[in-house]
Amino acid sequence: MLPPFSRRTPLAWLNLTHDRRRFVTSLSGVGFAVLLMFLFTGFKNALYDSQVQLINQLNGDIVIINRLKNNMFVPRAFARRRLYQAQAFPGVEAAYPVYLSDVRWKNPITQQARPVRVLAFNLADPVLTLPEVQANLAALQMPNTALIDERARAEVGPREAGIITELADREIRIVGTFRLGTDFASGNGNLIMSDQNFLRYFADRGPEESDRSFATVDIGLIRVSPGVDVDALVAQLQAALPNDVRVMRRSGPGDSLEAQEREYWRDSTNIAFVFSLLTAMSFVVGIILVYQILYTDVADHWAEYATLKAMGYTNRFLFGVVIQEALILSALGFIPGALVGRLLYGGAASVTGLLFQMTVDRVLTLYAMCFVMCLISGAIAVHKVQSADPAEVFS
Amino acid sequence: METPHNLSLPQSTAIAEIKDAAVHIKNLNYSFGRGDLCKQVLYDINLTLPRGQIVIMTGPSGSGKTTLLTLIGALRSAQEGSLRVLNQEIVGLSNRQLVEVRRNIGFIFQAHNLFESLTAAQNVEMAVELTGEFATKRDQATAILTQVGLKDRVDYKPDALSGGQKQRVAIARALVNQPRLILADEPTAALDKKSGRDVVTLMQKLAKEQGKTILMVTHDNRILDVADRIINLVDGRLESDETLDTFVTTHDPKVLDRRMFIL
Ligand SMILES: Nc1ncnc2c1ncn2[C@@H]1O[C@H](COP(=O)(O)OP(=O)(O)OP(=O)(O)O)[C@@H](O)[C@H]1O
Ligand SMILES: [Mg+2]
Numbered sequence: 001m002l003p004p005f006s007r008r009t010p011l012a013w014l015n016l017t018h019d020r021r022r023f024v025t026s027l028s029g030v031g032f033a034v035l036l037m038f039l040f041t042g043f044k045n046a047l048y049d050s051q052v053q054l055i056n057q058l059n060g061d062i063v064i065i066n067r068l069k070n071n072m073f074v075p076r077a078f079a080r081r082r083l084y085q086a087q088a089f090p091g092v093e094a095a096y097p098v099y100l101s102d103v104r105w106k107n108p109i110t111q112q113a114r115p116v117r118v119l120a121f122n123l124a125d126p127v128l129t130l131p132e133v134q135a136n137l138a139a140l141q142m143p144n145t146a147l148i149d150e151r152a153r154a155e156v157g158p159r160e161a162g163i164i165t166e167l168a169d170r171e172i173r174i175v176g177t178f179r180l181g182t183d184f185a186s187g188n189g190n191l192i193m194s195d196q197n198f199l200r201y202f203a204d205r206g207p208e209e210s211d212r213s214f215a216t217v218d219i220g221l222i223r224v225s226p227g228v229d230v231d232a233l234v235a236q237l238q239a240a241l242p243n244d245v246r247v248m249r250r251s252g253p254g255d256s257l258e259a260q261e262r263e264y265w266r267d268s269t270n271i272a273f274v275f276s277l278l279t280a281m282s283f284v285v286g287i288i289l290v291y292q293i294l295y296t297d298v299a300d301h302w303a304e305y306a307t308l309k310a311m312g313y314t315n316r317f318l319f320g321v322v323i324q325e326a327l328i329l330s331a332l333g334f335i336p337g338a339l340v341g342r343l344l345y346g347g348a349a350s351v352t353g354l355l356f357q358m359t360v361d362r363v364l365t366l367y368a369m370c371f372v373m374c375l376i377s378g379a380i381a382v383h384k385v386q387s388a389d390p391a392e393v394f395s
Numbered sequence: 396m397e398t399p400h401n402l403s404l405p406q407s408t409a410i411a412e413i414k415d416a417a418v419h420i421k422n423l424n425y426s427f428g429r430g431d432l433c434k435q436v437l438y439d440i441n442l443t444l445p446r447g448q449i450v451i452m453t454g455p456s457g458s459g460k461t462t463l464l465t466l467i468g469a470l471r472s473a474q475e476g477s478l479r480v481l482n483q484e485i486v487g488l489s490n491r492q493l494v495e496v497r498r499n500i501g502f503i504f505q506a507h508n509l510f511e512s513l514t515a516a517q518n519v520e521m522a523v524e525l526t527g528e529f530a531t532k533r534d535q536a537t538a539i540l541t542q543v544g545l546k547d548r549v550d551y552k553p554d555a556l557s558g559g560q561k562q563r564v565a566i567a568r569a570l571v572n573q574p575r576l577i578l579a580d581e582p583t584a585a586l587d588k589k590s591g592r593d594v595v596t597l598m599q600k601l602a603k604e605q606g607k608t609i610l611m612v613t614h615d616n617r618i619l620d621v622a623d624r625i626i627n628l629v630d631g632r633l634e635s636d637e638t639l640d641t642f643v644t645t646h647d648p649k650v651l652d653r654r655m656f657i658l
Binding site for chain 1: 461464465468470471491494495497498502504505506508509510511512513517520521522524525529530568580
């Protein structure tokens, strides 16, 4: 029968905190390992999350794309009449065409050309519900205007309203900004314009580029009437439409544009592996650090621990002390690590334009890792305490 | 000196007294190591410590005093002979059972071995917690610290205590659970003359008040007078076993082995 924790002398806590300076050093060590894990998993997640942030902003439950467009990089459009066909289905409330194109943008300061991605749609269609987009609809009606992403990379120059520069060698005026972020397919950032302006820039781009018209669409966005079973509608549409298009949910697990994008980047790149490896290395560094801390404590109190054994304390009790020390370190070291990690996420997000999300379950997962890390170190160090020979303190 | 106990204990002591003895050792041999490296350090030890006796063990360095003490204290397991401690045979006990035996013994070491991170009271309370008396642990610690003269040092950490005070905390820790047997290995070695004297007198006083058995190893001949009985271990064998008076008359200081009495 164990007595309530509070009634025991909190030996683990007192031993750890007795030497303040050493305690702070220990916590910084654990915090550092936690920070590394935060950064590496953060980059990994950011790279994947960023790929789907545009998809997640699209205002519709179902998308139609060209069958060959197995990721957002592939510039394959499909015939717009597929959208009209889809629109005829019961349960389909509306079908909006979305046009995408990569194009050169001239940095107004350095005059250097940088690739950006243009996103265009009929301004009457609520394709993007971003408030900044809604607020600037009137301005976007004007010829040769666009909105620029505030979170585009610094390479594109100032990201603010009033900029006048060149897009595809044609003058463009920035009339406002929005916040989205970059991904692999968006070059240095995103622009938003009306479908009318899209035609102005992309209908005739010279011999090397394919001409764009309203006859082809990059993404068809379908709004579903309330109460309709989305999965059933997806199946219906896919069965009815010709095989040159794919119909799927916009987001969510399973067969969706979001999942397809995540899978594509997971399968076609080593990013996950590299960052997982780095995370694992931080984990090991953490184990070594915490082991050092615990081992030092054990070594410094060798005679005292042996005395406890001579007094009649069991190995299990000493085991408990070391494990408690490990847990205290994991909890208190995690907090500064996570806080600094949060700051760095903000910094990294603004530098790269990637999406750094610190969600609750990610934080919990990392704490679990930190906990296991300290537990492993504790288990190794415990080995040491258990070999404390009570007969030794006599000699 | 005033003790009425039978001081020169031959093996023929009455059965009843043996049964009640704090320690009863018969034909104990002990060796370190195994095989070719096997080195015997204790040879055929026969020793009975009746309750309430204060026994000092002397002997040259390396003669096996500490080894004998750790065997009696269940800190090592003996393989041969018989070793009864507080009416329990401990030869052949498992490690777990040995831990149980230790709880009834008070240990005092040459080093105080106090946790620097704990106050005097907390160090003592660590011992009380073994008995599960959590509600009264603070009172018990304060009471025993008062008895060893540290009433106003209860909440000091070892850092802020002198060597003698630290050793008194260690004594308080050894005594707080009222062990019937106290084993001390050179408890005064790290102390100056006066503190050493104080510590030993204190142990003697507490032992006499509560009828405890003390077995103390010491090289310090200035404290021999607290003993009821002095045993001498030489090369792993008990050489002499006598009362203080005989010891003093037969051991003229001028011919004393210098290794035995380091001043
Ligand atoms: N763990 C051990 N392993 C092997 N031999 C040991 C061990 N501990 C002690 N010995 C040997 O056993 C013998 C007795 O040692 P012990 O420590 O009991 O002597 P002692 O009488 O306490 O000496 P001192 O007065 O110097 O403390 C010595 O020869 C020593 O070298
Ligand atoms: Mg010794």
